[in-house]
Amino acid sequence: MDCPQCQSAVPEVAHFCHRCGQDLVPGAERANRRFALAPNEPVASFALISSIMPREAGRHPQTYRTALTITLVAALLAAVLGAMPIALLIAAFAIPVVYITYLYDVNMWEDAPVAVTGLGFLLTGVLAALFTLAWLNWMPFNAAVGGTDGIVAAMPTLTGFLVVAVAVPVVGELIRQVGPLVLASRPAFDDLMDGLTFGVISGVAYASFDTLVRHWDLLTGGMVVGQPTQLASLVFLEGFVKPLVMGTATGLAVAEFSGLGKGYDGFTGRYFGGLLLAIGANIVFSGGVYLLGFVGTPSLSLVLQVLWGLLVLGLLILRLRTVLQTALLEGALEAASRAEDAEQGDALGFCPRCEMPLLPGAAFCSACGQSARGRSKVSAGSSAAAAPPESGGAKPESAGSAASEEGEK
16 A cells, blocks of 8 residues: 555555654554454454464364364263263363364474474473372362362362462463473574464463363262253363463463564563563462352352453453554564565664564654664664664654654645
8 A cells, every 4th residue: 555645655554654654544443453364353352263373363263163162062061961071071172182283284383393292282281280289289288278179168268369379370370481482482483473372382281281180080080960050160161261361371471572573582571571461360360260169159159260260361362462463563564574675685674662674764663653763673694774874863753743744844
């Protein structure tokens, strides 16, 4: 498309003109932005598939939506009928299996399936099982915690709350970071979307093995008579809500480790902020589940726990889609920049403010509108800035003031 002010050709995804700084997004559309992966959905949406499986959102998301629906119905039906071993096995592995299939389908692993499966899923799963066994069976505070699902003890205890709602979520999140960080630090997997995806698979792996350890008695106990509402709620909470909460939270943190621009950002303030967000979300989720386990009857408490988990998941999905939108904008601008770089022989430059790729010769960042005439990041081996220097040593102008001054001429 062309800029309406200076008539420069700009990429379709650009928010600002890279020549004059004109804001290209109409005011009416800013409050209801379309999700770049699924234009029929707004960014502010609770759509699950296009959020946790973004690379399939534009091709055939219905396949994965159908697969998850079938596994959910099968697990709930088995729970209602009292076949808890079958219900728990389906619930524990449904999302991990579908997600690994998705990664194979989109060739996410770039011919490194062993490394990704081992570090992203199996390593996290083994560490999760050992940690859950440790705090449930080998620690001295086990008696103070009560039941593993929070509904056995008569009243909540301070020790139980600190363990279940604080200590376990914090240590659990740190465990879930190990494999994804190793993967995201590799040159082949340093994009923001890569880090996000590895975080999700680590989260669902942790939840899967944690569920198997916590409910081993139900897994090996055979048929259960009665209690269909209670059993179905337990399966839905442990097998579907919990892995999605953990996966989304961990994915958000690892995405900040990958960051924007060339290579991965590493242990920056943004990463630690994302890690704190992930830990906080898990504390809120686990704390609510623990306390609601003492409300009313076991069936009522489990229903309330499910609703609480869905609320936390919804907020995480909204945040996740905002991060994804940024990642998609980065990818589109980088593709446009590299195409022009190949023609002009320039090095790829990055905005010093938002780290998005700059178009060759840009005076403004197409993503945030920041003046690019000052010092900018450039790719390794290049000493030139991505945009020509400003004459006279004047300070960089803001996008808004530059655009208005250009309009007055």
